[in-house]
Amino acid sequence: MSQSICILGATGSIGQSTLKVVAEHPEKYSIFAVTGHSRIHELAQICKQYQPKVVVVPSNQVDTLQQLFKLHQIENIEILTDEAGLIQVAEHADVDIVMAAIIGGVGLLPTLAAVKAGKRVLLANKEALVMSGDLMLQAAKQHQALLLPVDSEHNAIFQCLPQNYLQIEKNGEPLLGVQQVLLTASGGPFIHHSLEQLKRVTPAQAVKHPNWSMGQKISVDSATLMNKGLELIEACHLFSIKEQFVTVVVHPQSIIHSMVQYVDGSTLAQMGNPDMCTPIAHALAWPERITTPVPPLDLFVHSQLDFQEPDLMRFPALKLARQAMQAGSLAPAILNAANEIAVAAFLNEKIQFLQIAQVVEHTLNHVQNSSAESIEKILHTDQVARHFATEYIAQLES
Ligand code: NAD
Ligand code: MG
Numbered sequence: 001m002s003q004s005i006c007i008l009g010a011t012g013s014i015g016q017s018t019l020k021v022v023a024e025h026p027e028k029y030s031i032f033a034v035t036g037h038s039r040i041h042e043l044a045q046i047c048k049q050y051q052p053k054v055v056v057v058p059s060n061q062v063d064t065l066q067q068l069f070k071l072h073q074i075e076n077i078e079i080l081t082d083e084a085g086l087i088q089v090a091e092h093a094d095v096d097i098v099m100a101a102i103i104g105g106v107g108l109l110p111t112l113a114a115v116k117a118g119k120r121v122l123l124a125n126k127e128a129l130v131m132s133g134d135l136m137l138q139a140a141k142q143h144q145a146l147l148l149p150v151d152s153e154h155n156a157i158f159q160c161l162p163q164n165y166l167q168i169e170k171n172g173e174p175l176l177g178v179q180q181v182l183l184t185a186s187g188g189p190f191i192h193h194s195l196e197q198l199k200r201v202t203p204a205q206a207v208k209h210p211n212w213s214m215g216q217k218i219s220v221d222s223a224t225l226m227n228k229g230l231e232l233i234e235a236c237h238l239f240s241i242k243e244q245f246v247t248v249v250v251h252p253q254s255i256i257h258s259m260v261q262y263v264d265g266s267t268l269a270q271m272g273n274p275d276m277c278t279p280i281a282h283a284l285a286w287p288e289r290i291t292t293p294v295p296p297l298d299l300f301v302h303s304q305l306d307f308q309e310p311d312l313m314r315f316p317a318l319k320l321a322r323q324a325m326q327a328g329s330l331a332p333a334i335l336n337a338a339n340e341i342a343v344a345a346f347l348n349e350k351i352q353f354l355q356i357a358q359v360v361e362h363t364l365n366h367v368q369n370s371s372a373e374s375i376e377k378i379l380h381t382d383q384v385a386r387h388f389a390t391e392y393i394a395q396l397e398s
Contacts, residue, residue, distance in 0.1 A: 002030050006089045008110050009101035010034035011042045013215045014124040014150065017276045018099050019046065021284060021292055028290070033089035035102070044068035047077055053094070054078045056085035086110040091117035097284065099150075100125040103217050104340050105382055108132060112375065115145040122283040124150040126234045127340070131333040131378055133237050147238070148283040153183050153231055154238055155279035156257035156270035161239075182259040182267070183235060184251040185310060186211050188223040191252060195314055201353045203346060211254040211274045220343045221317075224356050225310060229321020230339075233332050236325055243325045248318060250308045255297065272297055316357045324364060330381045331369045337385035338363035345393045355396060363389045 005022065009015045015034070022029045035056035036043035044065060047055055057065055059081040069077065080088055083106075090098050090113040098114035099122045100107055107125035112132065114121045116139050123129060129136055140147045149155045162176060189208055190198055207219040214222070221227035228248050235246050249259075254274040261267045272278050277292040284290065312319040317339070324331040342359035345351045351359065367385045372378050 002028060003096040004030055004032040004094055005097045005099060006033040006092065006095045006114070007031065007099045007101065008035050008086060008090060008107065008114075009037075009099075009103065009125070010046055011036035011039040012101055012103060013213065013218075014101035014276060014280070015099070018101065018122075018280050018284075019050065021277050021281045021290070022050075024292065025290055029097075029284070032095050033092065035086055035089065037102075040064050041068065044072060044074065048072050048074050052077060054080055054089055054092075056080045056082075056089055058082060083109060087113040090114040090119075095119060097122065099280075100128065101150075103127070103215055105131055105336060108375075108379070112136060112139060115139045115147060116143050118143040118145050120146045120148065122148055122150045122280065123238075126151055126230050127336050129237055130230050130233045130336045131382060132375060133233075133332060133372065135372065135375060135378070137237055137240070148286060149234075149238055150276070150279050150283050151231060151234060152274070152276065152279045153258040154235055155282055157181055157183075157235065157239065157260055159270045159282065160258070160260040160268040177262045177264065178241075178245075178260055179263050180261040181235060181239070181241060181246045182249050182261060183228065183231060183246055184249050184254070184256050184258050185225065185228040186222065186254045187250045187252050187308075187310075188225065188227075190223055190314075191250070193314070195354070198314060199352055199354055203349065206346070206353065210252075212276075216347060217340070217343055220346060220356070221339070224317040224353070225315035226317035226321065226339050226343075226356070226360070228310070229318045229324075230336065232318070232321055233325045243322055248310050250310050251306065253302060253305055255302050255305055317360065320357060320360050320364060327369055329369050330372045330378065331364065333372065333378050333382050334364055334367045334369065334385040335360055337382045338367075338389040341386050341389035341393065350397055351393055359389050359392055359396075362392055 007015050031050040031052045033054040034052050040061050087110050090110040097120045100111040101124040104127045108128040111128040206223040207216050209219050256269045256271050259267050259269040275294045277294050281290050281292045324335040338360040342356040367388050
């Protein structure tokens with residue numbers, strides 16, 4: 001029987017890759033709902049091609065979308081709006097699978113709604129998990145949601161674990177003979193830049209990733225290595241593992257997507273061309289496998305694979321994320337909020353590249369960390385941290 005999908009963030013890079021995979025399997029999957037924030041023309045095209053039952057946009061985009069529907073003769077699609085609309089489609093009774101691919105903290109409540117409705121949730125929106133951590137995992141357990149990693153590294157780790165195991169630690173000790181998780185990082189576009197050169201890099205240079213084609217925010221995160229920091233936190237929560245068992249390995253070719261080392265000396269790696277269609281297809285069909293447009297890996301072309309340690313002097317964001325995970329509680333949410341504000345400021349040319357980590361560090365040092373006992377408290381702290389980071393950026397500018 002065909003499964004019904006809701007794509008939160010259908011107009012984004014992950015959303016588009018998801019549609020590409022789904023288009024190969026019309027007998028297996030149908031699109032129930034899609035959501036978009038700003039690229040309304042693209043969203044209308046998606047509606048025309050995939051004929052969802054529901055579409056969600058910000059209220060101020062409804063008129064534009066309706067005009068486009070009229071223009072392209074698109075009919076019988078219900079339009080819902082804003083966060084309430086996102087939550088409504090994420091938990092809708094007719095939805096089997098939710099692709100959580102909104103960027104940033106705004107994706108938290110819709111993703112959590114999907115988890116609480118017991119869906120198969122394909123998690124791309126790492127910020128949502130970084131912010132909510134244990135609360136998201138507890139909700140998944142309580143409501144029997146299947147939370148599957150789409151982030152290529154976490155999907156790779158999942159593939160390198162014995163079938164059915166997501167938890168690899170109990171009472172602080174690794175389970176299943178796992179010794180260490182090796183989280184690979186491409187190193188981003190500035191891997192060879194000196195500190196002096198890093199000071200002067202532009203947003204246009206930062207969003208040009210050498211291996212992956214991604215949205216702007218995650219591309220900047222990859223350039224600062226904050227993306228790897230967020231992924232470190234993501235891995236700790238997804239696999240219930242302490243941060244000291246997660247080692248970051250810079251691997252510039254992005255062919256190995258991560259590895260798991262076992263006590264017997266085995267290291268298992270998942271390899272493939274860097275294309276998000278592979279982890280998306282894996283999470284969609286797991287435990288089965290489905291085809292994707294991704295060509296098989298040609299190791300005679302990719303004959304050299306390099307590995308090195310990350311340089312925390314040039315890329316301090318990774319160190320800050322590890323410290324936030326060690327501190328626990330609200331620290332990861334504070335880190336994430338400050339980073340979102342700092343990245344937006346960098347993209348708007350208000351601060352320099354190296355100031356992104358500076359803003360995050362300053363915010364982490366000044367916004368009060370305490371226990372993350374509820375989503376309300378996390379969201380409140382997220383707002384406090386955003387406000388603090390914004391004010392600090394204004395000071396830096398003046
Ligand atoms: P993107 O910028 O290309 O797309 C973001 C999507 O979120 C768009 O559909 C946009 O409409 C929607 N969105 C943005 N702001 C919104 C708001 N305020 N309210 C509602 N919707 C909003 O981003 P992306 O690269 O596709 O990344 C999406 C998520 O997947 C991120 O959390 C990212 O970290 C993660 N991820 C992406 C990749 C990748 O290769 N792109 C890989 C791993 C993980
Ligand atoms: Mg990743």
